[in-house]
Amino acid sequence: MTVLQLEQIGHAFLGRTVLDGIDLAVKAGEMVALVGPSGSGKSTLAHIAAGLLDPRRGRIYRSYRHHGVIFQEPRLMPWATAADNIAFGLVAHSRKGCPIFRTRVEDAAARVALEPADLAKFPAQLSGGMRQRVAIARALIAEPDFVFFDEPFTALDVALKRRMQDIVIDTVAGSGLSGLFITHDLSEAVRIAHHIVVLDSHGRGVAGGRSVPSSPGERDDRMVFETAHAFLTEDRLFAHVNDYNERSIT
């Protein structure tokens, strides 16, 4: 069953076309990674799919209950503690007075390996990785059945990135949720996703897709490295993924 379908999506900023004729489908329980060179309009597409931006053309069909979004930056409210930031994910769903509220916050924090002592801290007192964990917990607390990831770990160092990817594999890809993961790091895509979709380097449609063998939780480093290497060197579809153009709008 398809839970998210994009049909002929097109978008333009100030008359400059950034996306055109994009078709994309995500099935239930599937994590799709969207890769493409910098400036190909990946983030714009994610924002359109998540309903944060209205596309100029095309249709979006959603059949999941509700989604969570994890952005490139943590986007935490600096005036609220980690616990309040996580609880903000529930703000549209339930009241703060609920007795189960506290336990839900603690559960969500535990899922991303945040300790209870961290919950009383303000974002300024947390490290970069902890902040991104809080952001993930905020997206997961409302129990979405679809999660959008907009290059969430680009700013993190290698070890932290791995840890975060493991969290995503445990909480989303491994537990039957669907998701769309935007990234320009092919090995990250190979590690996390069931299916990889490559965006055309100028946002003109989808260049193609490849399925990744076995499922996200079961891949070892060797397999991830070799698959990503094989994609990059032998598959023409991925020829332009590592190109970049700093001047274009992402």
Add this chain to the structure above:
Amino acid sequence: MLGTRAARTGRFLWSAWAGMAGLSVFAAIWQLGHETYGSFILPAPAETLVSMVGLLADPENWRLIGVTAARALVGFSAAALFGTAAGVLAGYHPAIMRLARPQITLLLGVPPIAWIVLMMIWFGNGAGTVAATAAVAGLPVVFIGAAEGIAGRDRGLDDMSRAVGLGPISRLVRIALRQILQSLFPALTMALGTAFKASIMAELLANAGGVGAELASARANLDVAAALAWILLSVASLIAVEYGLLQPVRAEAEAWRESARPWGVKR
């Protein structure tokens, strides 16, 4: 929570010593002026304090201070309310901002004296004139503070709260208004001071009672000690309102900033 609040208050009260030290320097210079020019031109600080205490012994004078403070606060509240509302609107819409900018320049350019004259013609010599003058004097500052706060907000948080499922009204209340506090509070502090100054001036010129009228009669009697005592009293009432009302609210809203500071530089 209560503990951190108590610690904050304690730290704040302790910091009053530094303020006292600054004021002592001021008093010393004042004393120097007194010794140079004599009591008639500039009474000594101690003399002024004595006459201030004398003024405070009379409950009627307390009432006068209350009258002036009430007028200033009414004007300040009006300025805070309208200024914030208009500033938020202008912050969201660049077009409104462009229309409002020249009006603000205009408001800032018209001297308060001119406002007092106009208000006296429109409202007569009463509390209305005084409060309206205070409001007009404080409005531009509050407007600019609120508008800058909205225009400089973190737009990433807007998208985030939309992704969480918040509507436009909750986004405004929970995200935008929260962010403007940083630029709004300094503006409010300034507007409060301006409101006090403008109301005393308006009272003096319109002879509308309150502290301003007492200042006028001190001037008529060439009673410099009384004039200085009234000035001290009005400054004291401003300080009382600012540190009794505005700063505690600010400390409560900006508690996170305190904890974001590294140790050793808490102020």
